[in-house]
Amino acid sequence: MRASDRAYAALKSDIVEWRLVPGTVLAEVEQSARLGVSRTPLREALARLGAEGLTAAQAGRGVVVTDISLAKMTELFDVRLALDCKAAELAAAHRNPHVFTALAQRFEDASSLIAGADPDQRAYYALVSELDLAVDDAADNQFLRQAQGQLRAQLVRIRRLAKDNSDRLLASAAEHAQIARSIAGGNTDLAIAATKIHLHNSLAHLLASKLSFDAGSTPSRKAHPNG
Incomplete structure (x- = not known):
C-alpha cells in the first residue's frame, strides 16, 4: 500500500x-x-x-x-433523500429478489446483534453496508454510486453520535427490513416510501443526539465498522 x-x-x-x-x-x-x-x-x-x-x-x-453542525446534517440528509430514494427505485426495478429477501430476513433477525445477550453492533453495521452495496449493485448507475460514496464518509461519522442507542437501532433494523422487502417485491413506490420514512426517523434521532452531544456528552469509543 x-x-x-x-x-x-x-x-x-x-x-x-x-x-x-x-x-x-x-x-x-x-x-x-x-x-x-x-x-x-x-x-x-x-x-x-x-x-x-x-x-x-x-x-x-x-x-x-471539520465540525458537524445541525445545518450540515440537515443539508446532508436533503441530498441523501434524493439519492437514496432514486437508488431504491432503480434497485426495485432491476433487483435480484432472492438477494433482497435474504437481506430482509437478516434484518428481521438482527435484534440479537443489537440488544441480545452478546450484542455485536459491528456485525449489525456490516449488515447495513451489505444492503447499501446490494442497492448500489441493483441500481447499476455509476454516477449514483459515486455520489453515494461521497456522502457515506460523512454519514459514518454522524452515525457515530448515536450508534449505541439500542432502541433506535432496533427501529432502524425494522426500517431496513421494510426497504429490503419492498425492493425484493419490485414495488418501487413502497421502496421509495420506506426509504423516506427511514431517513426521516434517522435524521430526527441524529439531530437530537447532536444536541445532546453539544450539551456535554461524548460519543462512545467502541469501534465502528464502516458507515
Missing part, C-alpha cells in the same frame, strides 16, 4: 471513530511523525479527506477536522 493510502486510511479511521474530534488541527510535522510517512504523502491524504468534507483548511490554523 502506498504511503499516502496508509495515511489516508489511518486519518479517516481516526476521524470517523472520533479519536480526532472536530476542530483538531492536523499539523503536518506531528501527523507525519505519528503515521510514519513523509509530508508529501500526508498532504495527498489530507487532500483526499478534504474532498470528502472530513477536513478543511482554516486561516491561521492549517488543516483541521
Whole structure:
C-alpha cells in the first residue's frame, strides 16, 4: 500500500471513530511523525479527506477536522433523500429478489446483534453496508454510486453520535427490513416510501443526539465498522 493510502486510511479511521474530534488541527510535522510517512504523502491524504468534507483548511490554523453542525446534517440528509430514494427505485426495478429477501430476513433477525445477550453492533453495521452495496449493485448507475460514496464518509461519522442507542437501532433494523422487502417485491413506490420514512426517523434521532452531544456528552469509543 502506498504511503499516502496508509495515511489516508489511518486519518479517516481516526476521524470517523472520533479519536480526532472536530476542530483538531492536523499539523503536518506531528501527523507525519505519528503515521510514519513523509509530508508529501500526508498532504495527498489530507487532500483526499478534504474532498470528502472530513477536513478543511482554516486561516491561521492549517488543516483541521471539520465540525458537524445541525445545518450540515440537515443539508446532508436533503441530498441523501434524493439519492437514496432514486437508488431504491432503480434497485426495485432491476433487483435480484432472492438477494433482497435474504437481506430482509437478516434484518428481521438482527435484534440479537443489537440488544441480545452478546450484542455485536459491528456485525449489525456490516449488515447495513451489505444492503447499501446490494442497492448500489441493483441500481447499476455509476454516477449514483459515486455520489453515494461521497456522502457515506460523512454519514459514518454522524452515525457515530448515536450508534449505541439500542432502541433506535432496533427501529432502524425494522426500517431496513421494510426497504429490503419492498425492493425484493419490485414495488418501487413502497421502496421509495420506506426509504423516506427511514431517513426521516434517522435524521430526527441524529439531530437530537447532536444536541445532546453539544450539551456535554461524548460519543462512545467502541469501534465502528464502516458507515
